Amino acid sequence: MSRSARQQYSRKPNLAAVRAAGHDMLRLVNRRILLSIISDRQPVPRAEIAKISGLNKATVSTITGEMLKDCSIVEDGFGQTTPVGGKPPTPLRLNELRYGIFGLDIRADETVLALSNFNNRLVARLSFETGSDPRAFLTKIGREITKLRAKHDNFIEFAGIGVSLPGLVDNHSGKFLFSVVLPWRDVPVVQLLEKATDLPVIIDNSARCSALAEIWHGKAQYAHVRNLLYVGVSTGLACGVVIDGSLYRGGNNTAGQFGHIPIDVNGPECRCGQRGCWDLYASDKATIARYQATREGSGKRAPTMRKLVELVEGGDPAATEAVRETARYLGVGITGLINGLDPEIVVIGGEITKAWGLVEPIISEETKRSLLAPRAHGVAIRRSAFEVRPSLKGALALILNDLLSVPHVG
Amino acid sequence: MSRSARQQYSRKPNLAAVRAAGHDMLRLVNRRILLSIISDRQPVPRAEIAKISGLNKATVSTITGEMLKDCSIVEDGFGQTTPVGGKPPTPLRLNELRYGIFGLDIRADETVLALSNFNNRLVARLSFETGSDPRAFLTKIGREITKLRAKHDNFIEFAGIGVSLPGLVDNHSGKFLFSVVLPWRDVPVVQLLEKATDLPVIIDNSARCSALAEIWHGKAQYAHVRNLLYVGVSTGLACGVVIDGSLYRGGNNTAGQFGHIPIDVNGPECRCGQRGCWDLYASDKATIARYQATREGSGKRAPTMRKLVELVEGGDPAATEAVRETARYLGVGITGLINGLDPEIVVIGGEITKAWGLVEPIISEETKRSLLAPRAHGVAIRRSAFEVRPSLKGALALILNDLLSVPHVG
DNA sequence: CGCGCTTTTTTCTCAAAACTAACGAACGCT
DNA sequence: AGCGTTCGTTAGTTTTGAGAAAAAAGCGCG
Numbered sequence: 001m002s003r004s005a006r007q008q009y010s011r012k013p014n015l016a017a018v019r020a021a022g023h024d025m026l027r028l029v030n031r032r033i034l035l036s037i038i039s040d041r042q043p044v045p046r047a048e049i050a051k052i053s054g055l056n057k058a059t060v061s062t063i064t065g066e067m068l069k070d071c072s073i074v075e076d077g078f079g080q081t082t083p084v085g086g087k088p089p090t091p092l093r094l095n096e097l098r099y100g101i102f103g104l105d106i107r108a109d110e111t112v113l114a115l116s117n118f119n120n121r122l123v124a125r126l127s128f129e130t131g132s133d134p135r136a137f138l139t140k141i142g143r144e145i146t147k148l149r150a151k152h153d154n155f156i157e158f159a160g161i162g163v164s165l166p167g168l169v170d171n172h173s174g175k176f177l178f179s180v181v182l183p184w185r186d187v188p189v190v191q192l193l194e195k196a197t198d199l200p201v202i203i204d205n206s207a208r209c210s211a212l213a214e215i216w217h218g219k220a221q222y223a224h225v226r227n228l229l230y231v232g233v234s235t236g237l238a239c240g241v242v243i244d245g246s247l248y249r250g251g252n253n254t255a256g257q258f259g260h261i262p263i264d265v266n267g268p269e270c271r272c273g274q275r276g277c278w279d280l281y282a283s284d285k286a287t288i289a290r291y292q293a294t295r296e297g298s299g300k301r302a303p304t305m306r307k308l309v310e311l312v313e314g315g316d317p318a319a320t321e322a323v324r325e326t327a328r329y330l331g332v333g334i335t336g337l338i339n340g341l342d343p344e345i346v347v348i349g350g351e352i353t354k355a356w357g358l359v360e361p362i363i364s365e366e367t368k369r370s371l372l373a374p375r376a377h378g379v380a381i382r383r384s385a386f387e388v389r390p391s392l393k394g395a396l397a398l399i400l401n402d403l404l405s406v407p408h409v410g
Numbered sequence: 411m412s413r414s415a416r417q418q419y420s421r422k423p424n425l426a427a428v429r430a431a432g433h434d435m436l437r438l439v440n441r442r443i444l445l446s447i448i449s450d451r452q453p454v455p456r457a458e459i460a461k462i463s464g465l466n467k468a469t470v471s472t473i474t475g476e477m478l479k480d481c482s483i484v485e486d487g488f489g490q491t492t493p494v495g496g497k498p499p500t501p502l503r504l505n506e507l508r509y510g511i512f513g514l515d516i517r518a519d520e521t522v523l524a525l526s527n528f529n530n531r532l533v534a535r536l537s538f539e540t541g542s543d544p545r546a547f548l549t550k551i552g553r554e555i556t557k558l559r560a561k562h563d564n565f566i567e568f569a570g571i572g573v574s575l576p577g578l579v580d581n582h583s584g585k586f587l588f589s590v591v592l593p594w595r596d597v598p599v600v601q602l603l604e605k606a607t608d609l610p611v612i613i614d615n616s617a618r619c620s621a622l623a624e625i626w627h628g629k630a631q632y633a634h635v636r637n638l639l640y641v642g643v644s645t646g647l648a649c650g651v652v653i654d655g656s657l658y659r660g661g662n663n664t665a666g667q668f669g670h671i672p673i674d675v676n677g678p679e680c681r682c683g684q685r686g687c688w689d690l691y692a693s694d695k696a697t698i699a700r701y702q703a704t705r706e707g708s709g710k711r712a713p714t715m716r717k718l719v720e721l722v723e724g725g726d727p728a729a730t731e732a733v734r735e736t737a738r739y740l741g742v743g744i745t746g747l748i749n750g751l752d753p754e755i756v757v758i759g760g761e762i763t764k765a766w767g768l769v770e771p772i773i774s775e776e777t778k779r780s781l782l783a784p785r786a787h788g789v790a791i792r793r794s795a796f797e798v799r800p801s802l803k804g805a806l807a808l809i810l811n812d813l814l815s816v817p818h819v820g
Numbered sequence: 821c822g823c824g825c826t827t828t829t830t831t832c833t834c835a836a837a838a839c840t841a842a843c844g845a846a847c848g849c850t
Numbered sequence: 851a852g853c854g855t856t857c858g859t860t861a862g863t864t865t866t867g868a869g870a871a872a873a874a875a876g877c878g879c880g
Contacts, residue, residue: 087828250752261746273781336671342660371683496856
């Protein structure tokens with residue numbers, strides 16, 4: 001199983017060879033489906049699994065039997081019998097100890113390493129100052145992972161390490177390419193961490209990780225959402241797109257850089273080479289700059305975004321106006337993306353969402369202005385389900401997704 | 411089989427019910443894969459199909475045997491034996507007469523009705539002036555279809571009618587919603603045509619149809635392209651997105667309206683309710699207006715886009731500059747979309763591509779300006795593979811795609 | 821407490837699909 | 851003619867899910 005995680009980045013371009021499906025694929029698909037149903041609705045008895053999946057009760061018994069044998073799931077005591085009587089169900093749930101999953105959320109300033117069990121509960125969490133020398137830093141992280149493995153030796157197996165990085169990644173080659181906020185360049189993150197820990201490693205960009213986390217853990221909330229747009233507002237602006245239930249990475253692994261679509265062709269030059277990118281208007285950097293501009297000459301240092309939001313909560317008019325303006329730009333960009341991508345839901349993440357009461361109405365108003373898609377008005381606009389570090393949840397989801405998602409056939 | 415076409419629009423939202431796969435699904439998948447391999451590489455012997463698909467020779471024999479029996483394919487004489495000797499292969503090809511497929515390309519002025527065989531060759535083509543009363547017009551088309559069916563009675567079966575429409579469609583309800591160029595509103599196209607002809611009908615927007623046509627017929631050329639962006643430049647600007655090999659329609663069937671992302675937030679108001687939409691700068695309408703502005707007061711009537719392109723070919727400086735400017739805006743928008751969507755290829759369609767020698771270098775230059783995605787430079791920018799009416803090819807592809815594409819599992 | 825009733829789960833048999841291996845046919849080369 | 855090669859088929863095996871029926875486990879009632 002840990003193999004499949006490795007395949008994620010080393011998979012060769014599908015040489016137009018349409019591989020057909022055999023029994024093994026059928027088996028794998030159904031196994032994954034059951035596992036994901038159990039993961040979603042645990043504790044859940046076999047009979048219900050059969051109903052949900054459409055599989056025959058007998059088949060469910062066979063498959064769950066194997067899962068019990070390989071310790072992926074456990075029987076969970078006795079279930080409640082129905083009022084009419086009948087045999088009480090035997091609820092099944094994931095075996096938390098089946099897999100340990102490492103999540104590494106690397107940010108410009110601080111890096112968090114977490115260990116979660118198979119049931120998505122954190123069992124350890126460490127934080128470090130992000131080092132400027134990537135190799136030394138990742139070696140250190142590798143040692144910490146080894147320590148954690150030794151400490152939590154009750155896990156049957158460790159599934160892998162999911163890594164969220166604040167910038168462009170190529171998860172084909174497993175390399176971190178570059179970022180504006182973190183001075184790393186062309187770091188073979190996958191190779192380094194795999195060598196240091198001998199575990200499969202999957203990396204991705206933080207916005208895409210966050211999108212994955214939303215679709216993955218919001219499952220209960222956004223029951224049948226298959227298409228989601230995540231807009232990550234931090235120093236820069238980056239997006240993650242979930243299409244038909246799975247993360248869209250693009251043809252060259254660079255999908256999601258919607259922060260660099262132009263919203264003003266006559267605007268200032270962006271470091272990306274274009275003019276008037278959305279990023280320049282709606283990122284934290286832009287918000288802070290806008291606030292600073294109102295008190296030019298005061299000589300005061302620019303606040304962090306966290307501070308700025310606190311100022312808004314305190315009622316500071318200049319800060320409020322700066323955030324308001326950002327919200328307008330966010331709204332404009334999001335409306336355009338709704339027109340193009342037509343997601344069922346848009347999730348916004350970042351410090352700015354702490355001022356949700358101020359931000360949300362402005363964004364919603366902007367989207368409602370569009371007359372285009374008659375149903376666009378119905379698109380849900382939400383803030384991230386995670387108070388802190390959605391990207392850490394996303395890093396963990398990279399591995400979890402690999403264990404639980406149904407492989408594509410065809 | 412014709413059922414599946416009908417399902418396309420009547421399929422209920424997937425109520426979080428993860429349907430598992432049985433043998434029937436496996437069977438369907440492999441059957442479709444073989445059919446699509448044969449369609450791609452015909453004439454092709456069984457042995458090669460086995461190699462390509464990964465299926466066992468025996469399995470291929472069984473499946474192709476059934477296909478022969480139901481006349482989907484035919485044996486094609488004798489194949490060439492290899493230089494070394496050996497039994498000569500028996501090439502297989504599609505049976506052209508297995509399915510007749512209707513394609514209806516409705517444009518503001520002219521509507522084309524075509525009949526193609528299963529091997530994607532047109533066998534009939536009629537054109538009509540598009541009527542202003544949709545019901546009367548579609549009834550008339552229905553009669554024409556019935557006539558064509560009677561005339562071409564050598565087909566075993568008619569698979570359905572694919573319809574391309576110049577505006578917003580909801581292919582959930584099967585309705586044409588609205589358009590700026592065609593004064594139809596809320597027309598239940600699917601219902602009307604199905605009632606008139608008793609054939610399954612699939613409708614879609616013309617840009618999305620064209621995108622489908624490109625991925626479908628460009629298969630030989632863009633061998634392993636899985637993600638494609640089609641930009642349709644006509645009166646308005648609309649896009650079609652192919653993701654992971656299949657047309658992306660979005661959560662509410664409105665995906666692709668990238669013509670209405672803003673590229674100048676301070677720009678003029680667009681009829682969509684937003685400001686400074688891309689459409690306002692790069693559509694034919696914009697190009698023509700720009701040209702007209704240069705000869706203000708001359709009192710001459712605005713030319714059609716076709717005329718304008720002819721003027722460019724004739725060396726008219728004002729026309730050339732107008733088109734050049736449009737190309738720049740196209741480039742700006744496309745670059746942004748490449749950043750966000752990361753397709754392997756961008757295909758541009760519309761009258762303006764007839765001035766490809768002028769347009770292409772400008773767009774390419776613009777995309778190369780972006781430093782963002784290191785591989786963005788490698789994105790291929792092409793004009794549509796079809797000289798005339800890509801959307802007609804796309805309308806046909808709607809049905810063909812339904813017959814040949816591999817269903818998703820999970 | 822036994823009996824009918826209900827619901828869950830397992831067991832056993834069957835059917836479907838793909839895989840394995842072996843073989844015959846057709847052909848070129850020597 | 852003999853040999854090696856390739857294509858396609860046939861017969862039998864394996865894998866996997868489906869279906870029916872039996873076993874298990876409670877509940878309620880007389």
